[in-house]
Amino acid sequence: MFAVYAARIDRDQPLTGLESGERPAPEARPGWSVVTVKAASLNHHDLWSLRGVGLAEDKLPMILGCDAAGVDEDGNEVVLHSVIGQSGHGVGPAEPRSILTERYQGTFAEQVAVPTWNVLPKPKELSFEEAACLPTAWLTAYRMLFTNAGVRPGDSVLVQGAGGGVATAAIVLGKAAGLRVFATSRDEAKRKRALELGAVEALESGARLPQRVDAVIETVGAATWSHSVKSLRPGGTLVISGATSGDRPSHAELTRIFFLELKVVGSTMGTKDELEDLLSFCAATGVRPVIDEVLPMDRAREGFERMESGEQFGKIVLTNP
Secondary structure: OEEEEEOOOOOOOHHHHEEEEEOOOOOOOOOEEEEEEEEEEOOHHHHHHHOOOOOOHHHOOEEOOOOOEEEOOOOOEEEEOOEEOOOOOOOOOOOOOEEOOOOOOOOOEOEEEEEHHHEEEOOOOOOHHHHOOHHHHHHHHHHHHHHHOOOOOOOEEEEOOEOEHHHHHHHHHHHHOOOEEEEEOOOHHHHHHHHHOOOOEEEOOOOOOOOOEEEEEEOOOOOOHHHHHHOEEEEEEEEEOOOOOOOOOOOOOHHHHHHOOOEEEEOOOOOHHHHHHHHHHHHHHOOOOOEEEEEEHHHHHHHHHHHHHOOOOOEEEEEOO
């Protein structure tokens, strides 16, 4: 079958290890389902995999892609929860948690195999392309906002780095949930898009907010860390799920954190139950993922190049006929 995969690890030039072509089709096994992929979306996790983060050399070649929507063996339209080992179903209770492409082949292919426990019904209201955007970036944003930040309608939230998948999802979900959302970006066009999606104000990175916020959604890391901490009200919560600009900020702001009793919470992906809730939320409210571009699977390199450049706003989706 045709697939897009990591053939080599290159920490400095990750796309040199990206290849596409024929790979073995997945085989059925007890407790697992083979899903025909209709759409899959890119995440920064795929670029990190090409750099060798979370992907060992001995696992190569590895088909990339965490997210997918497609059709199972019985003809049902489905969405995949990409965290393997969370339940023990299909892998055994001692299996450590991993995301597709770390231990098991991913979704940038004609077919993918996952534990049957990880297969959820796709709401009829969502297209394959829309549903494929939800299981990583949108689920991460959902968990950051409603589980780990614990915000409620009327609360205020700062979303750093508008344009990325998680940040875009946080703006849209926050607006739909009645939050007062502020967003930042270095790019004027991305700030304009953030306003169109429902942010009450979009500012340049590092700019002073008109008010301190209840929570910060942080995926950028070192470049925005100090600003994130300084933007919180006393007792506020900073939730971090990524560090695309690096994980070693020059100013940790420890004094401010303990003096103002701020909470710093790490957040990774989300549970199957949270994904079910997110799917239902989108189906019921009309909220839809922001899609930057849809490309056929054989043009995956274009999507990777666009994501690496940081030009996209929202998700890049790959499709099979």
